[in-house]
Amino acid sequence: MKKLILLSASILILASCASKKEMEALQAKQQETEDLLNAASMKLNLCLEEKAGLTAKAQGLESQVTALNRTNGDLIKQIGDLTTLTSKGATNLEKSLESLKEKDLRIQRLQDAMSRKDSVTLALVTSLKGVLGNLADDDIQVNVEKGVVFVSISDKLLFKSGSYTITDRAKEVLGKVAKVVNNKPDFEFMVEGHTDDVPIKRAGIKDNWDLSVLRATAVVRTLQNDFGVAPERMTAAGRSYYVPVTENDSAADRARNRRTRIVVLPKLDQFYNMIEEGMKQASAGGK
Incomplete structure (x- = not known):
């Protein structure tokens, strides 16, 4: 019995040990x-x-892809618009170049017309100085201002x-002037009378306006009646003392202001016709 109890206790102890290890x-x-x-x-x-x-x-x-797709669509549209604009721009540029070419031709024609006018003016001045060259510079002067010839x-x-009243000496001078202008039928001219500022006191002459006009018409009549200058080419004008070349403060200066000036002009209608003809040729050449 005692052995049985010991065996049971041993088994329990072993079982207890085994359970602990498993645990x-x-x-x-x-x-x-x-x-x-x-x-x-x-x-996770x-x-x-x-x-x-x-x-x-x-x-x-x-x-981003959505935005890029949208941007890409916009760019494609812009490229299409630019292509259209570029095409229109090329057309406009071509038209502008044609217009500039036409304008250049017109300017060239105008310059040619001005050159021909200047050449004629130079020839006129040379002729006048040639026939009047033996006179004193104080008595008669020939010059050009803004393309216009002046004989003072x-x-x-x-x-x-x-x-x-025209003097005999004056008729000699006017005869030389008439010789030149008669050889230039394409020119018209105006005769201007100028006085000093001293009031005129003479029967039949009211004032300096009157005297300046009477002197201009006297020169015109002499050129017409004595030297055959066509009257339709001439204009008589009086300037009184209002366009002086110097101050009227001395006898010498007043003498300079008392003068008759012949203003020689090309016929403006012929000059404009010459320009217009050049413009027409330029237009025809640009087409």
Whole structure:
């Protein structure tokens, strides 16, 4: 009996020892499983976070793609618009170049006309200076201002003091002028009478206006009646003392202001016709 009790106790002790080891093994296994579970949970959380980030990035990329597609569509439309504009611009540029070419031709024609006018004016001045070259510079002057030829003849060479009667010496000078202008039928001219500012006191002459006009008409009549200058080419004008060449403050200066001036002009209608003809030729050449 005693042996039986001891055997039972031994079996219980052995069983108790075996259960403890199994318990410890189970606890170790449980701990390992918990560790694996925790590690897996951490990895899962990381994966979820990464997925959320990738999802947000993917959405951002999709937005960019949408925006780029929209931009690309706009650019394609703009390229189409630019192509249309470029085509129109090329057409407009071609028209502008044609217009500029035509304008250049017209300007060239105008310059040619001006050159011909200047050449004729130079020839006229040369002729006048040639026939009048033996006279004193103080008595008669020939010059050009703004393309217009002026022949200025002093009062002492043409008239006696306070008179509008042409002197014999004046007729000699006017004959030389008539010789030149008669050889230039394309020119018209105006005869201007100028006085000083001293009031005129003579019967039949009201004032300096009157005297300047009477002197101009006297020159015109002489050119017409004595030297055959066509009257339709001439104009008589009086300027009184209002267009002086110097101040009327001395006898010498007043003498300079008393003068008759012949203003020689090309016939303006012929000059304009010459320009108009050049313009027509330029237009025809530009087509």
